Amino acid sequence: MKRLQKLILIIVLMLLVHSTRSQSFTNPILSGFYPDPSICRVENDYYIVNSSFAYYPGLPIFHSTDLLNWQQIGYALNRPEQLNLDGAGISRGLFAPTIRYHDGLFYILCTLIDKGGNFIVTAKDPKGPWSNPTWLPEVKGIDPSIDFIGDKAYIVYNSDPPENKSLYDGHRTIRMYAFDYKNLKVIGEEKLLINGGTDISKKPIWIEGPHLYKVGDYYYLMCAEGGTGYNHSEVIFRTKSLDEPFVSYQNNPILTQRNLDTARKNPITTTGHADLVQATDGKWWAVFLGCRPYLGDFYNTGRETFMAPVEWKDGWPIINPGFAEVKYAYPIDAAVKRSAQKFSGNYFFKDDFNSSALNDRYSFLRTVRDKWYDVETRPGALLLTLQPQTCSGKENPSMVCFRQSHIKGYAATAIKFTAANENEKAGLMVFQSENYFYFICQSVENGKPVVQLLKGNGKNTSATKPEVIASALLYNKPGKEIYFKIEAKGDGYSFYYALKKNDWRLLKENEDGRFLSTKWAGGFVGSMYAMYATSNGAATTSKVSYNWFECRSEDDVYKK
Known part of the structure; x- marks a missing residue:
């Protein structure tokens, strides 16, 4: 009996010794816009x-x-x-x-x-x-x-x-x-x-x-x-x-x-x-x-x-x-264990919106007073009501943000949406500040459904709307799922869409990433990927369904 007790004690001590070990943490420990x-x-x-x-x-x-x-x-x-x-x-x-x-x-x-x-x-x-x-x-x-x-x-x-x-x-x-x-x-x-x-x-x-x-x-x-x-x-x-x-x-x-x-x-x-x-x-x-x-x-x-x-x-x-x-x-x-969600190094984040509440990693632009987003009504979907507010104003637009936490990598999503007119737009954005962003979205041009890439005004204070820098006609049925991807490679961003999963079509390649930098845009924040929808000042009852969102980091410094 004493020998058994001694053996148990030795095993417990060994477990305590090996429950921690010398390993390394990765900088930044909170990657992306987490200052001060x-x-x-x-x-x-x-x-x-x-x-x-x-x-x-x-x-x-x-x-x-x-x-x-x-x-x-x-x-x-x-x-x-x-x-x-x-x-x-x-x-x-x-x-x-x-x-x-x-x-x-x-x-x-x-x-x-x-x-x-x-x-x-x-x-x-x-x-x-x-x-x-x-x-x-x-x-x-x-x-x-x-x-x-x-x-x-x-x-x-x-x-x-x-x-x-x-x-x-x-x-x-x-x-x-x-x-x-x-x-x-x-x-x-x-x-x-x-x-x-x-x-x-x-x-x-x-x-x-x-x-x-x-x-x-x-x-x-x-x-x-x-x-x-x-x-x-x-x-x-x-x-x-x-x-x-x-x-x-x-x-x-x-x-x-x-x-x-x-x-x-x-x-x-x-x-x-x-x-x-x-x-x-x-x-x-x-x-x-x-x-x-x-x-x-x-x-x-x-x-x-x-x-x-x-x-x-x-x-x-x-x-x-x-x-x-x-x-x-x-x-x-x-x-020895690792966190369920990583905030450092290269990682993959995927959200299928099956929870009754949004993940805490998401943020909104300014105080949310009227709940225009919904993850409860339809499990597996994030529903956004299009609001008149835009990301270029100083109100609370329909915008769900996730930090760009890598120099290289991508964010992607899938939406179901039918734009009623050219004012209505929904898609995926990379956003630095009110006038410094790129937005790939589904909308309407000349009465026909299109994919557009919009660029913020930057320092052009005379411009009243973002500039459309690329567009392509859509031939899929109204309301059919469409996929968007924004790929970051340091000073270049590329924008893709797909009508079938992983069948990516390039809309615009290697757009200048410095436009999204603190050096050009100023301020104290970092870029956000955002699921964003707007009616651009017009009244509407339109909604958009985001069916998943994912973000992968691929920075070279963390590759082994």
């Missing part, structure tokens, strides 16, 4: 929240138990009364959230640009429900962070220069309030922590994205600096008392890619806006935004969430120690 990451740990669980700008629901939340396998568990702002995005430009809306946990409650602090400023929401369960926002009018600025140190809380944020007088373009400050987290209000007087940045004599720009930590004997203030573009960086300050000035680390920045060879293979750029977390094994990690460009500084996938190890050296945290370049993979001790 903030992370917190609660015992054995990790949570990340990201900016979402004018997309709804707002502030996607991710969960992991091992920093390798991430799953989206919902959104912090998923009710219209929580989030008003009406009239917001694509790169306005929600900026730079911070997520923290204290004494049984989760907190997210964020900025709603143009609509009310800084606010805080809370939840007992990060899956929700989250509270309605409590507004913080005293906190004037952006990128607020709530940080708990012992039983005290502080809010740090980007704000105006002293006396609102800029010494140079990009002159900003970091300021702080003590915070009564039980009553959700600031305490006492605002305090100026950083003026300008690491060295104001060198005119540092856009000190922002601050987080406050207490590690050992020091308070650390970590911030982004240099602007959220190619010169982006992360810098660190410390002090032994919040009543004393913060001192800049002499070897700042602790993270940047701006000094590297621009011609290097598979570059990662614009790194910064970081947050730190200590894992259950005592190791430290940083999550931060970065970009994967092509042809120099063009990128369509937006700012993504990366992760790298952190090493403490002489009392200072160093991100990505021992390497100049941020790597596409780092070793980590994690569970």
